Structures are given as C-alpha cells and as structure tokens.
Amino acid sequence: MSDLxxxxxxxxxxHVQLCTKTKMFCGCALEFAAEPNSRVCxxxxxxxxxxxxxxxxxxxxxVLAALALNCEIASFTKWDRKSYYYPDLPKNYQISQYDxxxxxxxxxxxxxxxxxxxxIRITRAHLEEDAGKNLHTAGNFSQVDLNRAGTPLxxxxxEPDMNSADEVKALAVELQRxxxxxxxxxxxxxxxxxxxxxxxxxxxxKDGTEYKTPIAxxxxxxxxxxxxxxxxxxxxxxxxxFLDTGKVMQMGNKSTRGWDDANQMTVxxxxxxxxxxxxxxxxxxxxxxxxxxxxxxxxxxxLCELPLQKQIxxxxxxxxxxxxxxxLTAERSTAEFFEQAVSATIEQAFIFGGDPKKICNxxxxxxxxxxxxxxxxxxxxxxxxxxxxxxxxxxxxxYVNASAANTILEEMTKxxxxxxxxxxxxxxxxxxxxxxxxxxxxxxxxxxxxxxxDVKSGGKKAxxxxxxxxxxxxxxxxxxxxxxxxxxxxxxKLS
Amino acid sequence: MSPKxxxxxxxxxxxxxxxxxxxxxxxxxxxxxxxVLEYVEKMNELNxxxxxxxxxxxxxxxxFREDIVKExxxxxxxxxxxPQTDNEFFKVPKILDDSAAT
Numbered sequence: 001m002s003d004l005x006x007x008x009x010x011x012x013x014x015h016v017q018l019c020t021k022t023k024m025f026c027g028c029a030l031e032f033a034a035e036p037n038s039r040v041c042x043x044x045x046x047x048x049x050x051x052x053x054x055x056x057x058x059x060x061x062x063v064l065a066a067l068a069l070n071c072e073i074a075s076f077t078k079w080d081r082k083s084y085y086y087p088d089l090p091k092n093y094q095i096s097q098y099d100x101x102x103x104x105x106x107x108x109x110x111x112x113x114x115x116x117x118x119x120i121r122i123t124r125a126h127l128e129e130d131a132g133k134n135l136h137t138a139g140n141f142s143q144v145d146l147n148r149a150g151t152p153l154x155x156x157x158x159e160p161d162m163n164s165a166d167e168v169k170a171l172a173v174e175l176q177r178x179x180x181x182x183x184x185x186x187x188x189x190x191x192x193x194x195x196x197x198x199x200x201x202x203x204x205x206k207d208g209t210e211y212k213t214p215i216a217x218x219x220x221x222x223x224x225x226x227x228x229x230x231x232x233x234x235x236x237x238x239x240x241x242f243l244d245t246g247k248v249m250q251m252g253n254k255s256t257r258g259w260d261d262a263n264q265m266t267v268x269x270x271x272x273x274x275x276x277x278x279x280x281x282x283x284x285x286x287x288x289x290x291x292x293x294x295x296x297x298x299x300x301x302x303l304c305e306l307p308l309q310k311q312i313x314x315x316x317x318x319x320x321x322x323x324x325x326x327x328l329t330a331e332r333s334t335a336e337f338f339e340q341a342v343s344a345t346i347e348q349a350f351i352f353g354g355d356p357k358k359i360c361n362x363x364x365x366x367x368x369x370x371x372x373x374x375x376x377x378x379x380x381x382x383x384x385x386x387x388x389x390x391x392x393x394x395x396x397x398x399y400v401n402a403s404a405a406n407t408i409l410e411e412m413t414k415x416x417x418x419x420x421x422x423x424x425x426x427x428x429x430x431x432x433x434x435x436x437x438x439x440x441x442x443x444x445x446x447x448x449x450x451x452x453x454d455v456k457s458g459g460k461k462a463x464x465x466x467x468x469x470x471x472x473x474x475x476x477x478x479x480x481x482x483x484x485x486x487x488x489x490x491x492x493k494l495s
Numbered sequence: 496m497s498p499k500x501x502x503x504x505x506x507x508x509x510x511x512x513x514x515x516x517x518x519x520x521x522x523x524x525x526x527x528x529x530x531v532l533e534y535v536e537k538m539n540e541l542n543x544x545x546x547x548x549x550x551x552x553x554x555x556x557x558x559f560r561e562d563i564v565k566e567x568x569x570x571x572x573x574x575x576x577x578p579q580t581d582n583e584f585f586k587v588p589k590i591l592d593d594s595a596a597t
Binding site for chain 2: 020021022026027028029035036037038039040041042045053054055056057058059076078083085087100134135136139140141142143144145146277279282284286287288289290
C-alpha cells in the first residue's frame with residue numbers, strides 16, 4: 001500500500017441576480033414567471049439602432065456588495081462585448097466587463113464548523129447581463145424566452161482558497177446572507193437568483209511526490225445541495241481517475257462538466273478547454289463609469305453591520321450559543337427585531353425585559369415558527385419588540401412557563417394587548433404561591449400512596465416516582481403550577 | 496511585407512462569426528482584411544507611450560438611467576419578426592449542448 005494523501009482545491013464563480021425593478025440597460029420589468037417574452041423591448045432584443053443606458057441602481061448595488069466583500073472599487077470602469085452565438089443571447093454578444101472590472105481584490109470571512117472563521121480571497125467582482133432562458137421540449141426544437149435577457153448579474157470570482165464542500169457551502173450561505181442584508185438581491189435559490197460554478201481539482205501526495213489533477217469546472221449549479229454534492233462527487237471521481245490513469249493537470253486539459261441531479265453525478269460536457277475566442281472589445285454604445293470619493297462615500301454609508309460580525313457579537317456580548325446566534329442573524333429583519341427587544345430591556349430594565357437568551361428563545365422557538373407559518377417576517381407578525389422583551393421577563397421570573405409564553409406570543413399576533421394582560425385573560429399565570437401549591441401537593445400525595453412509598457424507600461424507582469408526582473401536581477393545577485417550586489415542595493415533604 | 500492575415504486565419508474568423516464563405520470569398524476577404532490592417536498599422540508610427548487606451552471616443556462618462564419600469568413590447572410584438580414561434584416562445588432548432596457561457 002503506497003502512501004497517499006490528497007487535498008481538495010476549490011475556487012468559485014458566483015452569479016448573483018440583483019433585485020432592481022428593471023433590467024440592466026432598458027426599462028423592461030424584472031418579473032419572475034411573467035408571460036414568456038412579454039418583458040422584452042428593442043434594447044434587450046438587440047435590434048439595430050437601439051441605445052442601451054446603464055441602470056444606476058444596478059451599478060450602485062454592485063458597488064455596495066463589492067464593498068461588503070472588502071473589494072477595491074475602481075475609479076474607472078467600462079463595459080465590454082463578449083461575443084458568442086447562442087439562441088438565448090439575442091445580440092450575439094453579452095455586455096460584460098473584461099479587463100477593467102469595477103472591483104477586485106477583496107475577501108469574505110466564512111464561519112467554519114469549529115466556530116473559527118476562514119478568509120477566502122475574492123479575485124474580482126464585475127457586472128454583466130444575463131441571457132434568456134432555453135426550454136427543451138420533447139419535440140425537435142427548443143423554446144427561447146427572453147424575459148431574463150438583460151437582467152443585471154453580479155459575477156463574483158474567488159481565489160481557489162476552499163478545501164472542502166463544507167467550506168464552499170459556508171461561503172455560499174454567507175454570501176446569500178450578505179446580499180440579503182444589503183438588500184441588493186433576494187438571493188432566492190429557487191428562482192435562480194444565485195448560480196454557482198466551482199472549479200475543482202486535487203493535490204495528491206503519493207510516495208512523497210506531489211501531483212495535481214486536471215481542473216474540472218461544474219456549470220450552473222443552483223442549489224446549495226447540488227453545489228456540495230458535485231464537489232464531493234468530483235473529488236472522488238478525480239481521485240479514482242488519477243489512481244486509474246495517472247492523468248495530471250496540463251495546459252488545456254481543463255474540462256467542463258454538468259451536474260446530473262437525477263443520478264447525483266457530474267457529466268462531462270467538454271473535454272478540452274477550447275481556447276474560447278470571445279473577441280472582447282469595449283462596447284461603443286456604453287460610456288465608462290468614473291467613481292469619485294463623494295459618490296463612493298455615499299454608497300459606503302448604506303453599508304450595515306454584516307451577518308457574521310453580528311453573529312460573533314451576539315456570542316460575545318449576549319452569551320448566546322453559536323447556533324442561536326446563527327439563527328437570529330440569518331435574516332436582517334430577525335436580527336434587528338432581536339436587537340430592538342434587547343435594547344428595550346437595557347433601556348427600561350426597571351420596568352421590564354428578559355435577558356437576551358430568554359428573548360432569543362422566544363424568537364427562535366416560537367416567533368420564527370409563527371413567521372414561517374404566516375409566510376412573513378418577525379416584525380410583520382404584529383407584536384412589538386418591547387412586548388417580546390416583556391414576555392421574556394415574565395418567563396425569566398417564572399410568571400409564565402415556556403409553553404404558556406408560546407401561547408401568549410401567538411395571541412399577541414392577534415391583539416394589541418400586552419403579554420401581562422393576555423396571561424391574565426387566558427389564565428396562563430404560573431402558580432408560584434407556595435401555600436396554594438402545598439395544598440395541591442398534599443392532595444396528590446394523599447391520592448398516590450404507592451408512589452410516595454416508592455420515593456421514600458429510595459432505590460431506582462424513587463426518581464421515576466417523584467417525576468410522576470410532579471406531573472400529577474402540574475396536571476391538577478391545569479398546567480399552571482411552577483414546576484421549580486412544586487419540586488422544592490415535593491422534595492421537602494418526601495425527605 | 497508578409498500578409499497580416501493568412502487564409503487559415505480568415506477562415507477561423509469566418510467560423511467564429513458563423514459565416515459560410517467560399518474559397519474565392521476567403522481569398523477576397525483576406526486580401527481586404529490585410530489592406531485594412533496595413534492601413535491601421537500606420538498608427539504604430541506614432542509614439543503612444545504616454546497615451547492612455549481609449550475606452551470610448553467621447554470624453555463623457557457616468558451616463559445612467561433611473562430604475563423605473565417602462566412598458567415592454569409584450570409577447571405578440573416581441574415574436575412578430577421571429578422566423579418560427581409557437582405564439583409564446585421563439586422556436587429554434589433543438590439545442591443539444593446546453594452550456595450558455597454566462
């Protein structure tokens with residue numbers, strides 16, 4: 001058995017669809033699932049004599065995203081024509097950016113399983129227009145829908161700094177959170193708003209010698225799952241191929257592969273990277289863009305605290321678990337709601353407010369479930385952050401138990417009443433009055449002499465029996481007895 | 496002076512542009528292309544060391560439009576000039592290699 005080790009090397013190209021109202025160079029609406037070929041005009045059809053004009057918002061959104069990715073923003077950028085022939089490309093060229101992209105040399109921090117983060121370098125980010133969509137029907141023709149043609153796409157290219165499918169997934173998820181936080185893309189995978197193309201190869205060390213396998217590029221992956229699976233599949237395939245044939249990376253033996261979702265495998269599309277001859281040249285219809293300090297500062301002012309920063313801050317400042325912090329920061333609106341509830345607590349601590357962990361529990365265990373059911377954000381559910389803070393305090397004080405809190409929160413979506421009033425109205429206030437509870441305990445003990453006997457005699461049955469008695473008391477109180485206090489009373493009486 | 500473009504290059508450019516040219520046309524156009532390139536070659540006589548490449552022939556930049564929806568053509572007009580349609584889509588010969596280059 002020879003000594004063999006290998007490392008996976010992955011770089012990523014990502015296309016992110018920007019959420020402007022209109023296309024990149026014309027006023028056609030961007031609308032998912034519109035009637036085929038209805039959102040099309042002479043500009044995006046590539047009719048002779050038309051003049052494309054750049055959408056300012058698309059450019060500013062791109063700059064904002066590039067700033068969040070720590071990129072340098074070019075003071076001068078221009079548009080180029082990339083020539084190729086394909087039915088979904090009506091002009092026979094795509095407007096893109098070649099040698100002077102609007103941004104380059106950035107990085108993104110991605111969270112790792114270990115709780116650490118890893119910095120992945122960004123080579124460049126540029127703007128380009130999307131093509132239309134081809135549909136392949138059963139007959140001997142294909143259908144073309146040009147509604148998507150001209151949609152602004154931000155293309156982000158990373159350095160080959162990732163070494164596992166997990167890291168690639170982490171980057172994809174992090175990028176999704178970032179562009180959503182910035183409000184520059186809906187980043188809805190199901191609508192194809194994010195598409196990934198990983199470049200994968202292996203560095204294999206065998207008997208002390210290092211070999212590199214030929215790079216494979218997997219095209220057009222539009223789910224996190226396909227992205228992960230295709231990388232895992234490719235790593236194994238390349239290892240097998242190397243062991244089988246000894247084939248190593250050479251000039252021109254990069255291959256292009258597609259993902260076959262039904263069979264969960266990559267399929268060869270093009271063996272040899274034909275020297276693509278796109279014949280790029282500056283687009284004479286479009287004027288260059290010059291960035292100045294004032295404009296850049298204005299765009300910078302739209303940046304917000306980014307999700308990973310927030311996540312780390314929640315763990316440090318609020319002592320939340322990494323998991324909870326991740327759930328709270330997944331959507332900006334959720335994070336902001338949480339922060340408002342926490343600051344309400346801090347500012348008005350004398351009156352009300354639970355600690356951040358309790359607020360987090362209410363949001364993650366009940367709030368997000370309600371939001372999901374009603375298909376809206378947390379803040380759209382109708383309750384205020386202040387009232388959620390109040391409710392958290394009620395749980396913390398043992399005034400209501402956790403399951404009652406969930407019921408109260410649900411009620412808060414329907415009425416403007418504060419949680420205290422709802423708890424009273426719905427009879428959900430936990431009984432913590434020792435005298436009152438003792439009476440119930442006494443009765444339960446009298447009704448269950450066998451269990452009392454088991455507890456008193458000790459041994460393996462004791463614990464189970466005491467749990468049974470506790471359950472009986474809670475039941476008798478119609479779920480309103482504070483279990484902590486009942487437990488104390490039980491222990492005292494049975495010892 | 497040796498030709499800037501030989502026939503093989505002219506054929507390649509024709510192929511890239513999806514032009515189906517006869518041998519006579521290849522001959523004719525490579526001669527024309529050579530003449531054009533020789534003419535442009537004159538520029539090399541100038542010293543351009545301190546000249547920035549030109550991205551656009553007008554000294555203008557930052558021409559934008561606002562992100563405001565304008566009416567589109569609608570499906571019927573969009574498809575009006577298409578050689579083949581099914582009234583919803585453009586119909587094209589079946590695409591076998593689905594690898595759009597974006």
